[in-house]
Amino acid sequence: MATEWHHRIVIVGGGSAGISVAARLRRAGQRDVAVLDPSRDHHYQPLWTLVGGGRAPLAESVRPQASVIPKGVRWIRAAAVAVDPEGRQVTLEDGGTVGYEHLVVCPGIQLDWDRVPGLAAGLGRNGLSSNYLPQTAPATWRFIRGTRSGSAVFGMPSGAIKCGGAPQKIAYLAADHWRQQGVLGRIDVHLVIPGAAIFGVPEFARVLDEVVRRYGINVHYGSEITEVRAEAREVVVTELATGSTKTLRYDMAHLVPPQSAPDWIKRSPLAGADDPAGYVEIDPHTMRHVRHPDIWALGDAGSSPNSKTGAAVRKQAPVVVENLLAAIDGREPTAAYHGYSSCPLTTARNKMLLAEFDYSGRPTPSIPLIDTMRERTDMWHLKRRGLPFLYWNLMLRGLA
Template identity: 60%
Template structure:
């Protein structure tokens, strides 16, 4: 069998010791770690020829990074000795231990890693799918629209700018407000901030989960004069009229607001085929997993991590960095008929860009307790070195460390 990373497997029936659904951050990092642990006969299912470093899209939208720096070919990241099946998964049968492919055929497995990410539900907000990418409506949650965000910010000199956060779980929970801060700081430097009304629509009663960073962000919001609509969400968009509807979740009151720029983040959920699977758990269909071992409690040969896992923590790349070694440790132990003691504590990280040269680094665990990676560094205040860390250090760590199983 040809196990070069440049080979793909034809549609049909096959069986592999480990099948990984998804070739994104979670899938590739697990595949790389398994290979480093000496595990063979691994297959990665993913139809995309492009792999994106998504955390950089906020800076693309803020005019601080070119889109191309966030892109690599998927082929270049498939670890040596791992089979790449360039097809999408369409269903999973945990009793038969098979994954159905969208193009037909089945792939059997001894162990399954669910890492297909999540889906962006543009159609869940009426009018959003029709308006996105034009009519002043944009979103950094897609590489297609992130450059348009910067076009809108750069060209705005007065008017109303609306930024939204959906009322669903989402990847990188800080991203909806980070772009607001980047825009505000740019407009401040251009001398036009006082001519722009900024509105941030947030479904939660506070800016952040962890109090110490909430206080810091409240000062940032005050500095820029941003109106925060707490416990509210954008529920409709009329691109032709350049109007949107904001609904107060407590009272049900609706307000129609005209806009000149609207950075809207779509609701998010598990991929539709995952929602329909026996592994789905909770209202958004994410995969059921033990929060410490990341194993499915009903099917212990199945693991889930990354955005698709139904865990009580923020969905970030930093979380995956801590989750992948836990998955590998438990899988390798299971292959040997043993148990692993390694546990995931819910660590996640949110680099909160608050200006064009400053950032707060929020790191915390399941208990929302700070979990600092840099002893002696005050990450509770805005720092320029943390901005440099996000813009230049983290991408290098991602490509050279996480994607090769070293970090």
């Protein structure tokens, strides 16, 4: 028999967004909070780039999900498959239901591997990998180490993706490794990106243009990889403006799948009618659903037009909690999220550029007395040690 639950506040998703919100709600005195998530493990995904680049072990990126669920929060180990905003009810994969008074939706983003023919089938062999899965990130480093000449291809899809800098970060880590090994001059490195510039914020793009020049990377602007021929070690690159195609051969390749909201969100009343990616339609500042005032969303599944990063979640979570508590008290929500995001861009095996910006597209540096708008070794240590510590010990506990 399917189980029926009811909680005052229900959170769909136990990733960085869901756990952060749950922890903050508990600290604010909310006693009836439930998190819906089927996962046994909790992953710190930003570390996977370093795993793929040979700079961190995979084991450091994962802990048991039970260890991060805040005390006093009910963990319902099941996936949501539908939501009824009128009936205030979430349906679970086993047919059970969870009723709510207030709903926070943060199930993360969906990796649409099948939208690139040949990509999923080829992963993990013949030099093809992706840091977007924990089981294939270690293969990226294996293929980088094994490449001593030939051609390497790194690709980024069009549309919003989580950690938009990750597709190029691994290219720089690989190129710097080959430089150190004295073989970079024997490898043609290709970076395929959909945009007209290497990065959307000019101040950071200027630094990255120099990084690209330093490594001799061939950047294919306004393009994306639309087919993988894994047995032949080839990818088809399509120019987005014209539709023209060309073929690139590779000895190793790191590719990233197109991404969208989970299919069940796309099919739900929560998605925007004009959004083919199907994200939860929210006010970009209050994070409240535009049609259902008892529903909130944050993280990668929300429609707010920020870069989908953990840093964005860290700024969104307190806004969601403050506004949700105001709504519970019958007050008008006044907290606002202004689009802050940061992208720690590893540009070498011991250097990082910390790109911080908001909805305006202007740099918004947050670390005083340090010029973070250039490559720095101390920023590398922030990426490798500081940010993981912040994540596990402060952010997931509602303290940062």
